[in-house]
Amino acid sequence: xxxxxxxxxxxxxxxxxxxxxxxxxxxxxxxxxxxxxxxxxxxxxxxxxxxxxxxxxxxxxxxxxxxxxxxxxxxxxxxxxxxxxxxxxxxxxxxxxxxxxxxxxxxxxxxxxxxxxxxxxxxxxxxxxxxxxxxxxxxxxxxxxxxxxxxxxxxxxxxxxxxxxxxxxxxxxxxxxxxxxxxxxxxxxxxxxxxxxxxxxxxxxxxxxxxxxxxxxxxxxxxxxxxxxxxxxxxxxxxxxxxxxxxxxxxxxxxxxxxxxxxxxxxxxxxxxxxxxxxxxxxxxxxxxxxxxxxxxxxxxxxxxxxxxxxxxxxxxxxxxxxxxxxxxxxxxxxxxxxxxxxxxxxxxxxxxxxxxxxxxxxxxxxxxxxxxxxxxxxxxxxxxxxxxxxxxxxxxxxxxxxxxxxxxxxxxxxxxxxxxxxxxxxxxxxxxxxxxxxxxxxxxxxxxxxxxxxxxxxxxxxxxxxxxxxxxxxxxxxxxxxxxxxxxxxxxxxxxxxxxxxxxxxxxxxxxxxxxxxxxxxxxxxxxxxxxxxxxxxxxxxxxxxxxxxxxxxxxxxxxxxxxxxxxxxxxxxxxxxxxxxxxxxxxxxxxxxxx
Amino acid sequence: xxxxxxxxxxxxxxxxxxxxxxxxxxxxxxxxxxxxxxxxxxxxxxxxxxxxxxxxxxxxxxxxxxxxxxxxxxxxxxxxxxxxxxxxxxxxxxxxxxxxxxxxxxxxxxxxxxxxxxxxxxxxxxxxxxxxxxxxxxxxxxxxxxxxxxxxxxxxxxxxxxx
Numbered sequence: 001x002x003x004x005x006x007x008x009x010x011x012x013x014x015x016x017x018x019x020x021x022x023x024x025x026x027x028x029x030x031x032x033x034x035x036x037x038x039x040x041x042x043x044x045x046x047x048x049x050x051x052x053x054x055x056x057x058x059x060x061x062x063x064x065x066x067x068x069x070x071x072x073x074x075x076x077x078x079x080x081x082x083x084x085x086x087x088x089x090x091x092x093x094x095x096x097x098x099x100x101x102x103x104x105x106x107x108x109x110x111x112x113x114x115x116x117x118x119x120x121x122x123x124x125x126x127x128x129x130x131x132x133x134x135x136x137x138x139x140x141x142x143x144x145x146x147x148x149x150x151x152x153x154x155x156x157x158x159x160x161x162x163x164x165x166x167x168x169x170x171x172x173x174x175x176x177x178x179x180x181x182x183x184x185x186x187x188x189x190x191x192x193x194x195x196x197x198x199x200x201x202x203x204x205x206x207x208x209x210x211x212x213x214x215x216x217x218x219x220x221x222x223x224x225x226x227x228x229x230x231x232x233x234x235x236x237x238x239x240x241x242x243x244x245x246x247x248x249x250x251x252x253x254x255x256x257x258x259x260x261x262x263x264x265x266x267x268x269x270x271x272x273x274x275x276x277x278x279x280x281x282x283x284x285x286x287x288x289x290x291x292x293x294x295x296x297x298x299x300x301x302x303x304x305x306x307x308x309x310x311x312x313x314x315x316x317x318x319x320x321x322x323x324x325x326x327x328x329x330x331x332x333x334x335x336x337x338x339x340x341x342x343x344x345x346x347x348x349x350x351x352x353x354x355x356x357x358x359x360x361x362x363x364x365x366x367x368x369x370x371x372x373x374x375x376x377x378x379x380x381x382x383x384x385x386x387x388x389x390x391x392x393x394x395x396x397x398x399x400x401x402x403x404x405x406x407x408x409x410x411x412x413x414x415x416x417x418x419x420x421x422x423x424x425x426x427x428x429x430x431x432x433x434x435x436x437x438x439x440x441x442x443x444x445x446x447x448x449x450x451x452x453x454x455x456x457x458x459x460x461x462x463x464x465x466x467x468x469x470x471x472x473x474x475x476x477x478x479x480x481x482x483x484x485x486x487x488x489x490x491x492x493x494x495x496x497x498x499x500x501x502x503x504x505x506x507x508x509x510x511x512x513x514x515x516x517x518x519x520x521x522x523x524x525x526x527x528x529x530x531x532x533x534x535x536x537x538x539x540x541x542x543x544x545x546x547x548x549x550x551x552x553x554x555x556x557x558x559x560x561x562x563x564x565x566x567x568x569x570x571x572x573x574x575x576x577x578x579x580x581x582x583x584x585x586x587x588x589x590x591x592x593x594x595x596x597x
Numbered sequence: 598x599x600x601x602x603x604x605x606x607x608x609x610x611x612x613x614x615x616x617x618x619x620x621x622x623x624x625x626x627x628x629x630x631x632x633x634x635x636x637x638x639x640x641x642x643x644x645x646x647x648x649x650x651x652x653x654x655x656x657x658x659x660x661x662x663x664x665x666x667x668x669x670x671x672x673x674x675x676x677x678x679x680x681x682x683x684x685x686x687x688x689x690x691x692x693x694x695x696x697x698x699x700x701x702x703x704x705x706x707x708x709x710x711x712x713x714x715x716x717x718x719x720x721x722x723x724x725x726x727x728x729x730x731x732x733x734x735x736x737x738x739x740x741x742x743x744x745x746x747x748x749x750x751x752x753x754x755x756x757x758x759x760x
Contacts, residue, residue: 015730018743052732200688203729238635238672239728277635279670280726296630297662298669314628357690357731364732395689431689445692449726455669558750560702580705582698584750 004042006083007061009124013048013210014203014242020072021045021056027075028058035084047211049124050365051111054094059124064105067092097361097383111362114381116343118351119167119204119327120367123211128246131253134214140259142330146222147267150333155226156182159329161337163349168194168285168322169400169426170502171348171415180309181227181319189229190318191220192308193326194290195236195243198282199398200449202429204353205323207365209236209243212327213250217273219326221260222333224271227319232273235290239280247275282399282453283503285427287312287320289455300455301501322427324353344370348414352425358395358432359386371412374404378432389434393517397426399446399453400506402513403439422513424506438535439518440525444472446510450503461504464495468511475522477538478529485522488515534596537581541597546571548593555585555594608647612640616648620655630656630666634673643677671726679714679721681759683707686736688727695748696735700724702749703737706756719759 010016010025025045032038049057054068058078065088067078074092081087093102094109103109117123126133134140146155160175181189193216197205209216220232236244251273254260262270276294283289284299291313293299312318328350332340341349348370354377357363361383368377374394378384385391393403402423404411411417415425433442447469456462471488474480492508499505515522524530531539544555544564549571556564556572563579566572574585586594619636623629633656637648644667653660667673685691685700700722704710707720714721730736733745737755744755 014728015732018728018730018733018736018745052730055732198726200692200727201690201731203727203731206729239725277632278672279631279635280672281670282726293631294628296628296632296666298665355690355731357734358693363690363734398689429689431693433693437693442693445689560705560749560753582702582749584748587748588750 004040006041008041008043008078008083009046009059009061010043011047011049011055011057011124012045012128013052013055013207015048015052016056017242019056021070023072024056024058024070024075027072028079031076031079032083035079037079037083041083044127046126047123047128048207048365050115050120050207050367051109051362052365053361053363057124058092059106064107066094066103066106066109068094110383111364111366111381114368114372114376115366116351116369117367118331118343119208119215119324119353120211120365121331122215123207123365126212128211128213129249131214131250131257134212138334139214139330140218140257142333143218143221143225143259144265145333146225147265147269152182152226152228155222155333158333158337159226162332162340163337163344163347164325164328164332164340165348165415166322167324167328167352167428169397169424171425174321174325177309177319177321178223178226180307181229181317184310184317186317188231188314188316189227190313190316191223191227191229191232192287192290192294192313192318192320193220193232193234194285194287194320194322195234195240196278196284196290197237197240197323197427198280198285198453199427199429201357201431202355202398202427204355204365204428206240206243208323208327208353209240209247213243213247214254215327215330216247216323217250217254217260219329220273221264221271222329223319223321223326225269227317229317229319230270230272232271233276233294233313234273235276235278235284235294237280238277244275244277251275281455282449283455283501286501286503289501290320291318298455300457301503303500324428345412345414345417347416352413352428354428354430356382356430356432358430359389359434359437360384360432361386368413370414373410373412375409377413377430378409382432385432385434389436391432392435392437393433393439393442393514395423395431395433395442395510396429397424397506397509398429399449400424400502400509401426401429402509403433403442403517404513405517422509424509436533436535438476438531438533439514439521440472440475441531441533441535443510443514444469444476447472447507450507454504454507458498458500458504460495460498461500461507464491464499465504465507467491468495468508472511475525476531476536478525478536480526482523482526485515485526537583540581541576542574542579542581542583542586543595543597544572544574545593545595548591550591550593552591554588554590558584558588560584608641608645613651615640616651617655620652626656630658630663631670634663634667638673643674645675645677674712676712676714676721677718680719681739682721682723684723684725684728684738686726686728686730686734686738687724688731688734690727690731691735694734698749699735699737699747699752702752703756706752720756
């Protein structure tokens with residue numbers, strides 16, 4: 001990289017690519033050429049920077065200038081002003097929402113200040129399709145160290161000592177898992193990477209695979225050495241075409257460099273990786289279900305024991321870890337277990353990646369030390385709630401998790417604290433909700449999801465989630481009874497106690513974690529047939545206030561069903577029989593003349 | 598992967614030949630069902646009964662097993678997709694930013710439900726689970742094209758682009 005004077009890093013994550021970041025790369029290259037600078041400036045398409053809210057992102061090194069919401073046509077001014085004349089393009093700089101001050105470089109952005117990037121260390125820094133760049137940032141050194149200086153036992157010992165726990169949801173100690181698989185003797189063992197990210201609203205695994213695929217390849221080889229496996233499998237969602245392509249590329253170049261395949265680094269250790277495709281089933285995130293799916297069947301879970309470490313893929317000892325878990329491994333071996341365990345809380349070591357989304361100013365992917373509080377994540381890093389609304393709840397752990405509220409904001413985030421609060425870490429999705437979100441509807445949203453994703457094998461989950469979602473639908477339509485609320489609670493508890501796998505056991509969490517905290521809101525739906533958040537369309541009525549309506553016709557033009565009538569400059573009226581309660585008029589009216597009751 | 602090569606609802610002889618070749622070239626037939634189905638859907642665009650029967654025969658497994666797998670996974674479809682498949686992201690991030698209203702608007706405009714295709718075969722509608730572009734929520738995909746921050750009143754004009 002040294003021969004270039006400057007580097008332009010353009011985000012090539014899925015979010016930014018959707019906003020045409022490839023065209024930005026092409027345009028910048030074009031203008032560099034026009035100015036005869038193509039040998040002085042390197043343009044790279046990297047993995048995700050995490051700051052998806054303001055994508056596409058363009059970062060310029062060495063001065064760390066951070067341009068946001070860049071359009072392809074902005075390439076010209078970036079090249080001519082910044083790269084040629086050294087003058088920053090003011091209008092593309094990020095402005096801190098509270099002070100409206102332009103921030104010149106990423107180091108001074110609140111979004112990055114409290115972050116600590118371990119698993120995401122290379123995302124947004126390197127070209128994921130170039131193995132040399134990964135190697136330049138100490139890539140494959142951990143594998144070399146393991147193979148030449150360590151025994152499988154010492155590798156496992158180091159991972160155990162680090163305190164690393166599985167990042168996919170359960171939080172099981174990774175080192176212990178490796179030890180079980182290591183101790184089971186067999187002619188064939190497997191290392192599996194679970195990249196079946198099914199939690200809606202979580203995209204960290206995809207970002208790691210898109211931004212730094214080699215870290216996973218390297219870690220899988222290390223794991224293979226530790227447990228005595230020479231075959232690795234990555235189970236990935238077919239819906240992630242870019243991640244698949246980059247992973248394939250990574251495997252191919254690792255083979256060419258002799259870092260995968262036979263006799264790796266001349267040590268006699270063989271290891272290779274194959275990709276298996278998922279086909280869209282949330283339950284396949286559960287390791288036994290995942291294994292059945294890899295064998296080509298329905299992804300239904302089976303009872304444990306036997307654990308995959310005893311009898312997994314084709315009945316052989318198999319170690320399954322999540323993408324983010326693997327991404328931590330090379331760093332642990334290089335910097336040492338003591339370094340890793342110095343980060344985090346007593347029982348949750350290291351960092352955690354969260355996908356921050358919903359009603360928050362800075363949507364994106366962040367990584368913070370375990371023990372960071374929700375308040376720091378939501379208000380310091382996340383920049384607070386969108387449009388100055390009031391914070392209501394944050395949902396963590398996806399469909400298996402629960403909602404945390406105002407009173408939990410100062411809780412340090414770790415595996416055990418979240419569990420104690422009735423939620424869970426899950427894969428790290430964090431959806432922020434504001435005063436306009438209706439909690440029974442949110443619970444219903446999640447239950448519809450699990451109802452749909454339940455594999456149908458065990459009755460508590462198959463039938464129970466359906467009943468829960470039916471009752472919640474009743475409530476959101478204003479037809480619920482007080483008895484229904486009681487049933488929700490008892491049924492939830494029963495499902496929790498009796499379902500076969502993690503999916504079913506955690507499915508009622510969205511109900512249980514909202515029904516206590518937001519009891520009044522549930523009761524308002526039942527007793528008063530009222531939705532305090534104004535979300536449940538069946539319980540709503542839109543009306544135009546005569547004294548405020550100026551007759552601008554904006555509402556009648558936006559109404560999709562022609563339910564609003566009225567002449568220009570005179571009061572408009574909504575025909576309640578025609579109104580489908582979509583709320584388009586409410587959003588459109590600039591004079592607060594439309595009310596929702 | 599998502600390339601819908603033949604969405605015209607025709608099961609060409611050529612397609613079957615291509616699929617047969619893919620299956621014959623497999624190193625190991627055991628456990629290959631899902632990858633074969635991925636290939637089949639890539640070729641035909643969907644997995645009707647004839648294709649499932651063909652796969653079962655070639656892999657020497659019961660059709661019931663093939664059907665069991667096809668119906669289990671949401672990625673596999675037994676109904677041909679429209680010429681312009683519409684996917685509305687219903688991940689949580691999109692949901693809290695109003696994806697449901699957008700989805701309802703598509704349903705109303707096209708007069709079809711989720712998983713259906715319009716009579717003229719032009720559009721099909723699906724709810725999708727998180728495309729990972731949560732910064733653009735709510736997100737709608739039409740074919741390969743991504744629409745971000747979609748509001749219900751944009752639906753009509755978006756559909757017009759495809760007329």
